Amino acid sequence: MSATDLTSAAEGHGTGSSVGTTDLIDVEATDFMPDDSVAGAAADLPAADVAVRAQQLTKRYGNLLAVNQLDLVVPRGSVFGLIGPNGAGKSTTFAMMASLLRPTSGRIIVMGADPSKKPRTVRRRMGYMPDNLGVYDNLRVDEYIEFFAASYGIHRSEWTALVDGLLELVDLSVKRSAMVNSLSRGMKQRLSLARALVHDPELLILDEPASGLDPRARVELRELLKTLNGMGKTIVISSHILAELEEMCTDIAIMEAGKLLAAGPPREILERLGGARTVKVRFATGISETFTVADDAEQAALLRRLLVDEGRDVVEFVEHSGGLEQLFMTITEGVVQ
Amino acid sequence: MINPVLGREIRERMRTGRAFVVLGVFLSLLILTVYLVYQGTGSTGEIQVDLARQTRLGRDLYEWVLFVMLALVLFFVPGLTAGAIAGERERQTLLPLQVTLLRPSSILVGKVLAAMSFLVLLLVASLPVMMVAYLLGGIRVLDGLKGLGIVLLVAALLTVMVASLSSLAKRVQTATLMAYGFTALLILIGPLLYFTMRVADGSKGNDLENPPAVLLVINPIAIVADATAGSGSARQSDGGNVLRWSREQLVEAKSYNGESWFAWFPDDDSGAQFRVINGRREGFPAWALGTIALSLLAAVLSYFAVRRLRTPAEVER
Ligand SMILES: Nc1ncnc2c1ncn2[C@@H]1O[C@H](COP(=O)(O)OP(=O)(O)O)[C@@H](O)[C@H]1O
Ligand SMILES: [Mg+2]
Numbered sequence: 001m002s003a004t005d006l007t008s009a010a011e012g013h014g015t016g017s018s019v020g021t022t023d024l025i026d027v028e029a030t031d032f033m034p035d036d037s038v039a040g041a042a043a044d045l046p047a048a049d050v051a052v053r054a055q056q057l058t059k060r061y062g063n064l065l066a067v068n069q070l071d072l073v074v075p076r077g078s079v080f081g082l083i084g085p086n087g088a089g090k091s092t093t094f095a096m097m098a099s100l101l102r103p104t105s106g107r108i109i110v111m112g113a114d115p116s117k118k119p120r121t122v123r124r125r126m127g128y129m130p131d132n133l134g135v136y137d138n139l140r141v142d143e144y145i146e147f148f149a150a151s152y153g154i155h156r157s158e159w160t161a162l163v164d165g166l167l168e169l170v171d172l173s174v175k176r177s178a179m180v181n182s183l184s185r186g187m188k189q190r191l192s193l194a195r196a197l198v199h200d201p202e203l204l205i206l207d208e209p210a211s212g213l214d215p216r217a218r219v220e221l222r223e224l225l226k227t228l229n230g231m232g233k234t235i236v237i238s239s240h241i242l243a244e245l246e247e248m249c250t251d252i253a254i255m256e257a258g259k260l261l262a263a264g265p266p267r268e269i270l271e272r273l274g275g276a277r278t279v280k281v282r283f284a285t286g287i288s289e290t291f292t293v294a295d296d297a298e299q300a301a302l303l304r305r306l307l308v309d310e311g312r313d314v315v316e317f318v319e320h321s322g323g324l325e326q327l328f329m330t331i332t333e334g335v336v337q
Numbered sequence: 338m339i340n341p342v343l344g345r346e347i348r349e350r351m352r353t354g355r356a357f358v359v360l361g362v363f364l365s366l367l368i369l370t371v372y373l374v375y376q377g378t379g380s381t382g383e384i385q386v387d388l389a390r391q392t393r394l395g396r397d398l399y400e401w402v403l404f405v406m407l408a409l410v411l412f413f414v415p416g417l418t419a420g421a422i423a424g425e426r427e428r429q430t431l432l433p434l435q436v437t438l439l440r441p442s443s444i445l446v447g448k449v450l451a452a453m454s455f456l457v458l459l460l461v462a463s464l465p466v467m468m469v470a471y472l473l474g475g476i477r478v479l480d481g482l483k484g485l486g487i488v489l490l491v492a493a494l495l496t497v498m499v500a501s502l503s504s505l506a507k508r509v510q511t512a513t514l515m516a517y518g519f520t521a522l523l524i525l526i527g528p529l530l531y532f533t534m535r536v537a538d539g540s541k542g543n544d545l546e547n548p549p550a551v552l553l554v555i556n557p558i559a560i561v562a563d564a565t566a567g568s569g570s571a572r573q574s575d576g577g578n579v580l581r582w583s584r585e586q587l588v589e590a591k592s593y594n595g596e597s598w599f600a601w602f603p604d605d606d607s608g609a610q611f612r613v614i615n616g617r618r619e620g621f622p623a624w625a626l627g628t629i630a631l632s633l634l635a636a637v638l639s640y641f642a643v644r645r646l647r648t649p650a651e652v653e654r
Contacts, residue, residue, distance in 0.1 A: 137353075
């Protein structure tokens with residue numbers, strides 16, 4: 001499949017849920033879906049268009065399969081969301097991407113190189129933000145960034161301009177001389193992001209960057225990520241809350257207990273895996289009721305039953321697609337590690 | 338370019354008061370030592386100048402200041418250095434560092450240099466205290482510098498070892514315990530082994546089969562004691578300084594070893610560190626042997642530390 005096919009496919013999904021036939025897949029079936037189907041259409045992208053490709057990626061801790069034969073393709077220029085409940089293996093996957101952890105088996109290629117064999121090649125082109133915010137106690141914001149600039153081998157003469165630019169980007173210019181540990185959580189998060197951007201990487205790997213942020217800080221972070229994506233950076237981001245990523249990501253992957261459950265553009269996944277649909281009905285009496293239907297046929301049957309069989313006065317009949325959130329709940333439910 | 342970790346550490350250290358507190362404690366204890374030694378030499382309050390007494394006082398001061406300095410180093414180095422890498426782990430600042438282009442060895446070197454620069458500051462600051470001994474006339478300037486130099490050398494080796502150990506721990510508390518345990522072991526294991534073996538030998542009534550005296554030499558205190566053996570004061574065996582005692586033990590151990598290969602031991606307590614055979618200096622000074630042994634140990638530990646810091650790793654952290 002070519003890039004143009006992808007675009008037209010994405011446009012198709014944009015027109016609404018009426019396009020195509022939505023076949024319902026039950027929860028058990030997702031576990032047995034063939035790999036290419038799970039990995040989504042991006043699986044056969046040419047290498048130059050791929051930021052990260054994982055093939056049968058596995059990490060084992062003793063008896064625990066933290067990551068289990070994961071197939072993943074992150075298209076270049078995408079905002080790729082990895083979603084899964086706590087313990088799903090997201091951080092482990094990211095650590096393998098970020099050249100910190102060696103896979104037990106399988107393969108991962110990040111920006112064209114294998115992080116196990118050429119970690120420095122990967123590190124030059126990748127910025128990583130771990131899930132916890134470690135900051136130094138007695139360092140100023142500008143010194144913090146300068147330290148990482150030095151650690152990336154950036155020459156001293158470039159530091160001032162670099163610090164200016166990055167602080168401007170993450171909106172921390174006023175905090176330039178503040179102590180790092182005096183910053184709020186949201187600010188620390190943005191500072192960490194600035195740190196990950198010090199060497200102007202093409203790929204950003206952000207492990208649950210929004211966790212613990214208040215709603216405002218979340219919105220700011222999202223805006224910032226959009227800006228970065230607009231600058232051409234590929235962003236891989238994880239969360240255990242789908243709503244955080246749903247509207248921002250061009251591609252998502254859902255994993256649980258180390259396994260990939262679904263992957264692809266959000267609309268496509270929704271289309272493919274369906275999910276329960278609800279219909280909200282308001283009656284003339286002023287009472288509203290919500291009904292759950294599986295597909296169009298059931299929805300039509302419901303309408304017929306209400307109007308014809310029961311003869312009730314329906315004022316409003318609104319289809320309510322459950323969205324990814326509900327899909328996520330449906331497909332991750334019951335899989336216990 | 339200066340090591341980034343070193344640069345950052347120095348900034349952080351200078352900003353906290355802790356460095357200055359340690360410096361203050363260090364100097365206070367040294368000055369207290371001078372005072373106590375001065376009192377201890379039986380001042381009668383006479384104004385009369387007694388050159389002999391003054392010289393002896395100078396030597397005693399030198400010995401004691403050196404010993405207290407060494408004791409403080411042995412006490413402070415584990416405490417101040419144990420957090421080097423474990424602290425990064427505990428604060429969760431290590432991963433961001435490991436994904437940079439910084440090499441694991443640079444991280445370790447930066448940590449060691451940062452700790453060392455502080456030690457140099459400590460020891461240089463205590464130079465004036467050492468000068469008191471010089472002014473009293475017991476020692477030469479060279480003796481003072483030699484003493485400081487060897488304490489610094491021992492401190493450097495201990496710093497490398499403790500910083501390396503630090504990379505094996507996840508928490509500063511664990512690392513600190515490990516560091517003090519290791520330092521205690523380093524000081525005690527040689528003498529303990531040696532004297533146990535000697536007592537065991539003695540009970541068999543077999544004096545010729547003596548335990549290897551080299552056991553005594555792989556020891557920070559013995560190294561300093563031996564390296565400063567030529568500094569005069571060793572001649573007097575009064576005054577219960579550990580350094581003096583160490584020297585005596587080294588000499589005794591050597592005499593028990595007879596004509597064995599431990600030829601590098603001081604021939605007498607005035608500090609001849611080479612045997613003179615047919616007018617030629619033979620052998621190897623004990624302090625150098627000890628230093629080499631500790632250097633090897635430090636090298637082995639830092640090898641494992643660098644391995645531990647290398648990524649991608651099998652297990653994270
Ligand atoms: N170093 C480790 N040793 C043993 N088990 C680990 C280790 N790191 C992670 N795990 C386990 O691997 C699983 C996946 O963890 P993680 O990747 O952190 O999940 P997530 O980031 O999705 O919450 C969890 O069950 C976790 O307990
Ligand atoms: Mg995680």
